[in-house]
Amino acid sequence: MEIVGQGGSLGWVALKAALLFLTAIAGFRLSGRRTLAELSAFDFVAAVAVGAVIGRVPNSTTTSFIQGAVTLVTVLVLHNVLTRLRFFPKVALLVDHPPRLLVRDGQIQDRWLRRCGLTRDDLFGLLRQQGVVDLAEVRYVIFEQRGKVSVVRRSTSPTGDLIGTEVLGSSLAQRPT
Numbered sequence: 001m002e003i004v005g006q007g008g009s010l011g012w013v014a015l016k017a018a019l020l021f022l023t024a025i026a027g028f029r030l031s032g033r034r035t036l037a038e039l040s041a042f043d044f045v046a047a048v049a050v051g052a053v054i055g056r057v058p059n060s061t062t063t064s065f066i067q068g069a070v071t072l073v074t075v076l077v078l079h080n081v082l083t084r085l086r087f088f089p090k091v092a093l094l095v096d097h098p099p100r101l102l103v104r105d106g107q108i109q110d111r112w113l114r115r116c117g118l119t120r121d122d123l124f125g126l127l128r129q130q131g132v133v134d135l136a137e138v139r140y141v142i143f144e145q146r147g148k149v150s151v152v153r154r155s156t157s158p159t160g161d162l163i164g165t166e167v168l169g170s171s172l173a174q175r176p177t
Contacts, residue, residue, distance in 0.1 A: 016065045017058035023069050024050050027076035040146060042095055046079040096145050103141035116143050127151065 027050075039047065050072060057068030085091040100112045102123060113123060123141070126149045132138055140152040 013058045016068065017054065019065050020054045020057055020068050020072060023072050024054055024076075027073065040096060042079065042082055046075055049075045099145055100143045101140060102143050102149075103135065103138050106135045106138055108135070112143075118143070 053068055053072045053075070057063050057065070057071070060068075082091075082095065086095055100109075100116050102109055102113055102116070102118070108120065108123065110120075113120065118126075127135075127138070127141065130149065130151045132151055132153075137153055137155065138151060139154045140150075142150040142152070144150055
């Protein structure tokens with residue numbers, strides 16, 4: 001078993017790693033900020049795939065930089081294409097989690113809480129992080145597409161309903177309890 005490896009090959013490993021790293025940076029810069037700022041399922045898969053390519057190709061004696069770069073660029077292009085296809089509602093339904101209404105007018109919507117994989121204790125922890133100490137002060141709690149929680153308080157919410165069914169989908173139209 002080789003611990004150090006062949007001296008000449010270590011330089012090629014470092015060069016391939018550096019080139020793949022720079023290729024990934026260029027790809028992420030071209031695909032926009034959302035890739036790194038908000039990780040959806042497909043963003044996560046792209047990030048893991050990029051990391052796997054950058055981590056494995058330099059150490060492979062059977063894979064050239066060009067082969068690794070083609071793999072890397074393919075993943076980044078597919079990610080970019082899927083990002084753009086999300087503007088079509090049918091594709092967005094397949095790729096993104098829809099927002100879910102967890103609390104409506106101070107009442108916990110247990111069905112939607114379960115569908116999001118959250119317990120009441122999870123919800124209470126999220127509400128405490130938002131500074132909510134009493135459910136009665138809450139008009140809506142929405143579990144957003146990227147896993148964050150939006151809280152609309154009664155005191156800041158106008159009498160009209162600015163959050164429509166097109167935003168919340170069926171979770172606002174239906175009133176599961």
